Every structure is written in structure tokens, then in C-alpha cells.
């Protein structure tokens with residue numbers, strides 16, 4: 421049974437039909453690449469899944485629930501985490517604070533009616549999550565702005581994991597990284613899969629996609645033009661679909 425299933429999803433912005441009947445599914449623990457040229461509809465599609473846009477047609481089911489009437493907060497609680505390209509991290513704060521941003525565990529101070537942020541607990545829990553993920557971050561006390569692009573990506577993934585997601589959507593996670601760091605982020609995607617978490621990876625880098633994904637879906641002008649197992653296709657074939665020559 422599939423974890424996520426889209427059926428004939430449509431999204432129009434006035435006269436612009438950004439999605440013209442998109443159908444596909446993602447299984448538990450499966451890594452799916454979403455490919456397509458600029459303007460193909462990738463971002464719009466992800467925003468309809470996460471509830472930022474309400475589709476103008478079709479159906480989206482996730483983990484047995486209809487997402488149509490749900491808002492972004494409800495969809496997140498059902499287990500979908502989206503990591504945006506800008507990562508939305510607080511650069512001035514340390515790794516541990518970023519992992520719990522806005523949801524810091526608190527403790528009572530000597531029975532007084534004041535709650536203090538429980539720094540020791542935040543650091544301990546952040547350490548555990550980073551270790552579980554196998555992320556290479558020097559210390560949870562490091563300022564996020566001082567970390568490399570790949571390390572910041574690790575922090576964003578660690579933060580997503582605190583919501584116990586069943587599906588993580590990543591928008592171009594390797595686009596701005598040094599070559600040496602790309603491999604590390606790909607390892608993190610593999611680790612999510614090992615933990616049974618499904619991944620949708622938006623990427624222009626076909627070598628990354630073929631290294632970690634089980635399946636590739638190509639969008640062109642708001643339509644799915646390819647949906648194939650990585651093992652049964654090739655980069656040339658996928659490129660032909662993306663540009664419309666296949």
C-alpha cells in the first residue's frame with residue numbers, strides 16, 4: 421500500500437495551469453526523485469502536498485487520510501516535513517537551538533511559576549538526534565552560521581526528524597554544496613530510508629538522483645511525463661523526457 425497517493429491533481433493560478441492532472445504514489449521508505457525544467461510545476465506540486473496551496477482538482481491521500489481539507493499544520497502533524505532550499509535556520513543560534521527552534525523544552529525553576537528553557541536537555545536531545553542521523557557536526561554548541569552548507573543541511577534534516585516524519589521532501593538539497601559535501605547529504609538521504617522514512621528529492625543533479633533514489637518522476641508543463649524505477653531507466657532517457665524529446 422502506498423504512503424502518499426496523488427490522483428489527477430490540478431492546480432491553476434488564474435489562467436495558468438501549473439498542474440494538469442498529476443498522478444503518482446510513494447511507498448513507505450521509498451526515495452523518489454522529482455525532476456523537471458524550471459516552470460515544470462515541481463514547487464507548486466510540493467506546495468499542494470504540504471497544504472500551502474489547495475489543489476483546484478483531484479485527490480491527495482497520505483497514510484490513509486484525505487489531505488484536501490487539511491491545513492499545513494495538520495499535514496505536518498500527519499508526518500510530512502518539507503525542507504526548503506533556504507533551510508529556514510537561525511544562523512546566529514547554535515545547532516541545538518535550531519533543532520528545537522520554537523519548541524524548546526522548558527523546566528520549572530525551583531517550583532516557581534516561571535518556565536526556563538532547559539538548555540541541558542536541548543543539548544542532550546540534539547546530540548542524540550545528530551548521532552542517530554550520523555551527521556558530521558562538530559558540536560551542537562556551534563553557531564549554525566559558522567557551519568558549511570552540508571552541515572547546515574544536516575541540521576535542517578535533524579530538525580525535521582524531531583517531528584517524527586513519515587515523508588521528508590527536500591528541495592534541491594545539494595544544489596549549493598561543494599562536491600565533497602554532496603556525498604554526505606546523499607548519505608543522510610540513505611539514512612532516512614534506512615529508518616523507513618520516505619523521501620521526495622527535488623534535484624537537477626541526475627548523478628545524485630541515480631545514486632540514492634529508487635524511482636524518478638519527471639514533470640513537464642504540469643504533467644507527469646515519466647515515472648520509472650531507477651534500475652530500469654538511464655540518465656539519457658530521463659533527460660529526453662524532461663526536455664520533451666523522448
Ligand SMILES: Nc1ncnc2c1ncn2[C@@H]1O[C@H](COP(=O)(O)OP(=O)(O)O)[C@@H](O)[C@H]1O
Nearest residue numbers: 433436438456457458459460461462463464465
Ligand atoms: N503563485 C503563482 N502565481 C501564478 N503562477 C504561478 C505561481 N506559482 C507558480 N506559477 C506558475 O506555475 C508554473 C509552475 O511553476 P513552479 O511550480 O514554480 O515550477 P518549478 O518549481 O518546477 O520551477 C510556472 O508557469 C509558474 O510561472
Ligand SMILES: [Mg+2]
Nearest residue numbers: 459462463464
Ligand atoms: Mg521550483
